[in-house]
Amino acid sequence: MEQLCFGVDIGGTTIKAGLFNQDGMLLNKWEFPTKKSDIEKEFLWDTAIFIESMIRERKLDRNGIIGIGVGLPGPVMENGEVLELSNLGTGYFNIINELQEMTGLKVKAGNDANVAALGELWQGSGKGYKSMVLVTLGTGVGGGIIYNNDILAGSKGAAGEIGHICVNEKEKITCGCGKKGCLEQYASATGIVRLAREALARKNKQSKLYDKDQLNAKVIFDLAKEGDVLSLEIVEDACRYLGIALAQVAQVVDPEVFVIGGGVSKAGSILTERVKEHYNSHVMDALKDKEFRIAALGNDAGIYGGARLILSSNA
Amino acid sequence: MEQLCFGVDIGGTTIKAGLFNQDGMLLNKWEFPTKKSDIEKEFLWDTAIFIESMIRERKLDRNGIIGIGVGLPGPVMENGEVLELSNLGTGYFNIINELQEMTGLKVKAGNDANVAALGELWQGSGKGYKSMVLVTLGTGVGGGIIYNNDILAGSKGAAGEIGHICVNEKEKITCGCGKKGCLEQYASATGIVRLAREALARKNKQSKLYDKDQLNAKVIFDLAKEGDVLSLEIVEDACRYLGIALAQVAQVVDPEVFVIGGGVSKAGSILTERVKEHYNSHVMDALKDKEFRIAALGNDAGIYGGARLILSSNA
Numbered sequence: 001m002e003q004l005c006f007g008v009d010i011g012g013t014t015i016k017a018g019l020f021n022q023d024g025m026l027l028n029k030w031e032f033p034t035k036k037s038d039i040e041k042e043f044l045w046d047t048a049i050f051i052e053s054m055i056r057e058r059k060l061d062r063n064g065i066i067g068i069g070v071g072l073p074g075p076v077m078e079n080g081e082v083l084e085l086s087n088l089g090t091g092y093f094n095i096i097n098e099l100q101e102m103t104g105l106k107v108k109a110g111n112d113a114n115v116a117a118l119g120e121l122w123q124g125s126g127k128g129y130k131s132m133v134l135v136t137l138g139t140g141v142g143g144g145i146i147y148n149n150d151i152l153a154g155s156k157g158a159a160g161e162i163g164h165i166c167v168n169e170k171e172k173i174t175c176g177c178g179k180k181g182c183l184e185q186y187a188s189a190t191g192i193v194r195l196a197r198e199a200l201a202r203k204n205k206q207s208k209l210y211d212k213d214q215l216n217a218k219v220i221f222d223l224a225k226e227g228d229v230l231s232l233e234i235v236e237d238a239c240r241y242l243g244i245a246l247a248q249v250a251q252v253v254d255p256e257v258f259v260i261g262g263g264v265s266k267a268g269s270i271l272t273e274r275v276k277e278h279y280n281s282h283v284m285d286a287l288k289d290k291e292f293r294i295a296a297l298g299n300d301a302g303i304y305g306g307a308r309l310i311l312s313s314n315a
Numbered sequence: 316m317e318q319l320c321f322g323v324d325i326g327g328t329t330i331k332a333g334l335f336n337q338d339g340m341l342l343n344k345w346e347f348p349t350k351k352s353d354i355e356k357e358f359l360w361d362t363a364i365f366i367e368s369m370i371r372e373r374k375l376d377r378n379g380i381i382g383i384g385v386g387l388p389g390p391v392m393e394n395g396e397v398l399e400l401s402n403l404g405t406g407y408f409n410i411i412n413e414l415q416e417m418t419g420l421k422v423k424a425g426n427d428a429n430v431a432a433l434g435e436l437w438q439g440s441g442k443g444y445k446s447m448v449l450v451t452l453g454t455g456v457g458g459g460i461i462y463n464n465d466i467l468a469g470s471k472g473a474a475g476e477i478g479h480i481c482v483n484e485k486e487k488i489t490c491g492c493g494k495k496g497c498l499e500q501y502a503s504a505t506g507i508v509r510l511a512r513e514a515l516a517r518k519n520k521q522s523k524l525y526d527k528d529q530l531n532a533k534v535i536f537d538l539a540k541e542g543d544v545l546s547l548e549i550v551e552d553a554c555r556y557l558g559i560a561l562a563q564v565a566q567v568v569d570p571e572v573f574v575i576g577g578g579v580s581k582a583g584s585i586l587t588e589r590v591k592e593h594y595n596s597h598v599m600d601a602l603k604d605k606e607f608r609i610a611a612l613g614n615d616a617g618i619y620g621g622a623r624l625i626l627s628s629n630a
Contacts, residue, residue: 154570282494
């Protein structure tokens with residue numbers, strides 16, 4: 001009998017789900033909005049109901065479904081304990097116990113960035129490696145660490161929070177996390193735009209950026225590739241902070257490969273090349289010249305990683 | 316038949332060895348100088364010969380000796396591969412294969428700081444925990460990370476190199492590793508003395524430090540405890556850099572406990588308290604208020620950890 005599993009990526013805006021076979025092939029995927037109401041943990045009920053309806057609709061044999069692997073936007077301990085999910089308005093609960101109870105299926109879970117990292121290692125840019133650091137540059141900066149093919153979750157599920165490594169002691173503006181000088185303040189899509197606003201406000205260089213109606217990371221990277229000096233400086237600044245942070249990560253976990261994902265990573269090789277140079281000048285010799293790659297799975301990394309959580313625990 | 320094992324800590328100056336029973340009790344320990352000559356890997360031959368002579372002298376049953384666990388001063392991969400040991404003048408070799416060949420006994424090995432961390436987790440200040448970060452403040456700054464009761468060695472054996480995390484982008488002086496602004500330049504015994512020399516050279520504050528013939532970490536911490544303002548500032552500076560570095564480590568691996576060892580750690584609670592405060596102001600909320608402890612095993616941590624490598628692999 002063919003064995004199947006679900007990978008689910010629960011985010012603040014949408015819930016993504018994928019149905020996988022035991023070889024890790026994605027058979028189908030779906031996406032639906034994360035409802036926000038007063039019902040407690042509605043996202044969990046919605047997930048359970050969706051999976052139940054897919055099983056019925058597709059006439060799947062329930063005995064062939066070996067489990068559901070879930071990524072959640074916050075710290076998740078290996079035993080499923082979640083202290084809080086600020087994006088989803090929940091306090092403490094155990095995702096594994098509750099979703100198992102709701103579905104009658106085996107559940108595994110992790111932090112969304114960690115689960116996405118597992119997906120990239122399994123079927124994406126980390127394929128063939130055993131240890132990897134994924135950093136995702138989106139609205140914020142997320143991170144996930146894989147060590148010996150497993151998620152490094154940390155004692156309270158808060159490992160791999162690369163976006164909140166302090167890279168600038170001098171920063172005056174406070175990050176969303178309450179600290180100052182976090183990587184996220186410089187290398188996220190919003191951080192890069194902030195760097196650009198500051199550079200433009202200095203008004204000491206000509207730049208095509210002044211002619212743009214909309215300032216976003218893509219516009220800045222595109223102009224940098226065309227040789228616009230100010231845009232190049234902004235890109236260099238963001239890449240320097242990212243290189244510094246990844247150097248610190250390497251001094252701690254010494255991975256085989258760094259994978260950069262998220263919307264900003266569409267910039268491609270200019271990003272990996274500049275980050276690698278700054279990385280190299282901030283690590284010990286033994287850690288120099290690691291592999292730097294752009295993520296391959298895009299928004300599907302999370303559902304792949306969820307499936308992998310189930311398939312590897314079943315192997 | 317009682318099972319025994321050896322824990323060996325090979326350093327640049329001395330080689331320490333301990334004989335342990337299967338309950339982890341240290342039955343005997345020895346220390347002898349690391350010879351420096353032109354003979355290649357003499358330290359390895361010396362270790363093998365010493366163990367052989369102990370087996371004979373104490374009439375130990377060779378069949379009851381389950382192995383030798385070794386710590387080496389440099390990166391060691393999980394399979395025993397060593398790229399180089401600059402302190403001992405060797406290039407690439409495989410410590411496990413070579414020492415097994417020499418002794419006929421099972422060998423396990425790791426980086427000395429990692430092995431010491433394992434020792435502290437097993438029988439020292441990390442007892443009862445599963446994940447721990449050890450930072451040793453001696454002539455240099457060493458680090459070892461334990462995750463899920465195991466050494467986190469890294470892909471090239473260079474994980475946990477906390478001493479060479481960059482904590483000061485503005486530093487002008489080069490660290491022994493070739494980089495600038497490494498934690499080791501501020502929080503090692505020599506780093507603290509350097510901070511003191513710089514503070515004294517500013518000549519803008521009275522201090523009993525001016526009356527001291529010898530400037531060392533103990534003198535500075537002792538005066539700080541007496542309330543000497545300049546000494547307190549120096550201690551605060553060193554603890555701030557250490558707090559910043561450990562915050563970065565926590566963002567990556569989220570351990571349960573931090574243990575501070577090495578000669579400087581004799582300063583005691585002033586160190587853990589000041590470091591913890593700076594740590595707390597540099598981590599996300601989910602990582603605040605970790606346990607900070609002073610190491611318990613002193614120079615024996617390495618031989619304990621060596622024994623643990625063998626006993627845990629034999630369990």
